[in-house]
Amino acid sequence: MIELEQLEKRYGPQRVVQDLTLQLPAGQVTALLGPSGCGKTTTLRMINRLIEPSSGVVRLNGQDTRTLAPEVLRRGIGYVIQQIGLFPHLDVAQNVATVPDLLGRPRQATARRVDELLALVGLDPDTFRHKRPGQLSGGQAQRVGVARALAADPPVLLMDEPFGALDPLAREQLQQAFSEIQRRLHKTVVMVTHDIDEALKLGDRIALMNGGRLEQFGTPAELIHQPASSFVRAFLGEDASLRQLAGRPVAALMDGGEQRPGLPAVDAGLDARSALSVMLREGTDTLNVTQDGHPVGVLRWSALTQATAGQKGGPTRSSPPEPAE
């Protein structure tokens, strides 16, 4: 667990982070969300002491981080930034192996680990191992960055807008890859983002900041359904509960009911918000769900309304509206 207690950062008279007390659960993803300049990056960097707090305490598994040498602290903390700084003169494998090499880990074990990690982030090791950063697309370079941050198997991962510089498709793919990795590895992740959809999709918890202060800390559902302030409500927007559907695959909401011929079919991997759009467009309250072209169940309107239940502004009708002509 990472604990922030009364954390503050001042630059001259300006308090860019203040009175920040937070407990970030181990093994979960906490998204630091908020408008530009609200102090997200400063907060993140105070955790690995790239920025020293002006006052307050950061504890990692109960230990005050000031009692550790910064380089010792950072060995246990992976760090992924937006325009990932890969070393241009080293190939992909050497880039991923940077930290294990620094730590003097055995070469062969590291080479195996590099291949495992490349596969984990969706890069074929044989194709990518010996490429130089200059030969990679932005999305591929980000994947290498994530692999590099995981290479020393740190329990904690700090990510600053890790998918920010990517086009929407690459971003979606890498978010998906990250979710799958996290399901397997259960790292304690702190992720800075200003993208609400990303925070709702990837965050187990969201810390919403405003002007250096914490507005609300809670699960995505708590922020949506029980906003602590008018700022939280306005920041998440009217359609917040619909946004929440974007983070859930149809597979999570469908049931194994019998398919009806003639109904539109969607893939089990499609996000539920897109499935809702299909229902609205087609004027149906049920969709057939397929996986690899095979029928696996149905998605019902009621499952979508339940998934956004308790919400204000969600799809509260008992059936979808008639389709527009």
Ligand SMILES: Nc1ncnc2c1ncn2[C@@H]1O[C@H](COP(=O)(O)OP(=O)(O)OP(=O)(O)O)[C@@H](O)[C@H]1O
């Ligand atoms: N070294 C510095 N000296 C003075 N002010 C700084 C310094 N670094 C950051 N700030 C100010 O602190 C505030 C918070 O910056 P920070 O980078 O943490 O915000 P952020 O929420 O991550 O923003 P963004 O989403 O735009 O990256 C900003 O107003 C910024 O101008």
